[in-house]
Amino acid sequence: MLNQSMNRVLFRRYTVLPLLGASIFAIMGCGGESVRPGRERVRASGKVSFDGTAVPAGGVSFQHKQSGNLGYCPIVDGVYQEEDGQGPVIGENTLTVTGLDMVDGKPLWGGVYSKDVTITQDGFQEDFAISSSDVQPKDSNYINVDEE
16 A cells, blocks of 8 residues: 555656646747747739740749748749748748749749849738740750650
């Protein structure tokens, strides 16, 4: 009986109390600012065309210069829009546009189209009319290994 009572005391001392203490510290640590600087995401949207034609597929990505965090907006039928809270981070970003001739298709141009942008609390909304003179020509040696 004494042994069983001693086991309960030891169980409380070495299991229950540390778990209770850890829970209290975790709850205390959850207060204050909910999003650390360099991580607050906002909405982004706009249109993308290449040589006057809507870009069928691709994406617009944002890389936050200070934190390195990435935001991404898929392009569908010439329109890009942030989805599922994956938009850009507030502050200075490098924006990169990638265009494809169709979903899982060939690139519309070689290299990348990129520029520096400032993302504000109000979000980001800009249309891009990209021309052949803005980017490198697409690689004529590009081979899509998924095509048969």
